[in-house]
Every structure is written in structure tokens, then in C-alpha cells.
Amino acid sequence: DSGVTQTPKHLITATGQRVTLRCSPRSGDLSVYWYQQSLDQGLQFLIQYYNGEERAKGNILERFSAQQFPDLHSELNLSSLELGDSALYFCASSVGPALYEQYFGPGTRLTVT
Amino acid sequence: AQTVTQSQPEMSVQEAETVTLSCTYDTSESDYYLFWYKQPPSRQMILVIRQEAYKQQNATENRFSVNFQKAAKSFSLKISDSQLGDAAMYFCAFQGAQKLVFGQGTRLTINP
Numbered sequence: 001d002s003g004v005t006q007t008p009k010h011l012i013t014a015t016g017q018r019v020t021l022r023c024s025p026r027s028g029d030l031s032v033y034w035y036q037q038s039l040d041q042g043l044q045f046l047i048q049y050y051n052g053e054e055r056a057k058g059n060i061l062e063r064f065s066a067q068q069f070p071d072l073h074s075e076l077n078l079s080s081l082e083l084g085d086s087a088l089y090f091c092a093s094s095v096g097p098a099l100y101e102q103y104f105g106p107g108t109r110l111t112v113t
Numbered sequence: 114a115q116t117v118t119q120s121q122p123e124m125s126v127q128e129a130e131t132v133t134l135s136c137t138y139d140t141s142e143s144d145y146y147l148f149w150y151k152q153p154p155s156r157q158m159i160l161v162i163r164q165e166a167y168k169q170q171n172a173t174e175n176r177f178s179v180n181f182q183k184a185a186k187s188f189s190l191k192i193s194d195s196q197l198g199d200a201a202m203y204f205c206a207f208q209g210a211q212k213l214v215f216g217q218g219t220r221l222t223i224n225p
Binding site: 033043058092101102 | 144145146148150155156157158159160163204208209210211212213214215216217218
């Protein structure tokens with residue numbers, strides 16, 4: 001158990017809908033990262049927050065947004081969902097903003113039908 | 114931009130034998146970390162081992178060790194005394210100042 005929690009574990013929704021994925025980092029960690037893993041693919045970095053502020057952006061679509069709250073939990077919002085958004089979404093956390101190992105949550109499996 | 118390449122999509126090894134997974138990376142940064150993550154069928158990402166670029170000594174964690182060749186930008190993972198529970202996807206990853214970049218993974222099969 002990495003100490004990073006993600007809810008829900010599974011999510012099934014229809015195209016065009018909007019969903020919110022939630023992540024709680026390990027106690028003491030200030031950075032939260034979001035990744036997308038499509039079937040049998042590597043992990044693609046989406047976005048990073050550090051202590052409430054956006055720090056780095058990767059291949060995140062405009063239909064996706066994220067935020068980190070004062071209690072350091074983070075939410076990833078996915079809107080106007082398409083079939084291709086079906087994937088495993090991971091949250092990870094680390095102590096600092098960079099050059100620290102990241103610990104991953106169990107992931108949220110999103111299925112868009 | 115940093116890139117990470119794992120040239121072996123699949124590997125297999127007999128139980129109790131040793132196997133080495135390859136990884137190369139490309140970067141212009143001088144300060145960085147390298148990691149190997151394991152992803153078993155449960156899909157959980159598990160940190161196996163890490164190596165700081167400034168350290169010359171290769172990292173070791175029990176049966177897992179790395180061969181870090183900084184000049185060649187190579188970072189291979191050696192698994193000794195392979196066990197059935199080692200069967201998984203293994204991802205090499207580069208952590209620089211901005212983000213963690215993953216390779217495409219190597220699927221490791223353990224033959225009993």
C-alpha cells in the first residue's frame with residue numbers, strides 16, 4: 001500500500017458525459033501528479049500540482065482539468081468524454097516539486113461506452 | 114525533451130534464473146533520477162528501485178540491482194533468483210526537473 005488513495009476504483013459512463021476522479025496524496029506529500037495509461041501502453045503524464053499551484057503540464061487535453069485543494073487532495077475533471085478516453089488514470093504523490101520519487105495510487109479505471 | 118527507450122517488449126526467464134531488462138534514455142539535464150517500476154496484473158504501479166544520477170554506485174534492493182552507465186545513458190535492471198511473483202510489466206522511468214517520463218515497458222514472464 002503506497003499511502004495514495006484514489007476514488008472511485010471503477011467508473012463506467014457514456015460519451016459526452018463529465019466525471020471527476022479524486023486523489024488523496026500520502027501524508028506529508030505536497031506534489032500530486034496525474035497520469036493516463038491506455039490499454040497496454042506506457043503512462044502519459046497529464047499534469048502536476050505542488051502545494052495548490054499548477055507546476056507542470058503534459059499531454060492534457062483541453063477537455064480535461066485538474067485542481068489541488070488546500071487539504072492537498074486533488075481532482076481530475078474529464079468532460080465531453082469520448083470512447084478514446086477509456087483508460088486507467090493514476091494519481092501519484094511526492095514530497096517535493098521535483099527530483100523526488102513518486103508513489104502511485106491504485107488507479108481509477110474509466111470506461112466510456 | 115527527454116525520451117526513455119525499452120527495446121525489449123517481452124522477456125521470459127526460468128524460475129530461479131537471472132534476467133536483465135534494458136533501458137536507455139536521452140537527456141541534456143545533469144541532475145536527475147532513474148527508476149524501475151513494476152506493474153503486475155493488478156495494474157498497481159510499484160516502485161522497484163531508484164538511482165540518483167550523481168551517485169556512481171549502482172543501486173541494489175534485495176534481488177534487484179541496476180547497471181547505471183551514465184555516459185552511455187543506459188540503465189538496466191537485473192533480477193536475480195527470479196520468482197513467479199516477479200511476472201509483470203516493468204517500466205523504466207526518467208525524472209528530471211519537470212516530469213517523470215516512462216518507457217513503453219517490458220513484459221516479463223517467469224517460466225516454472
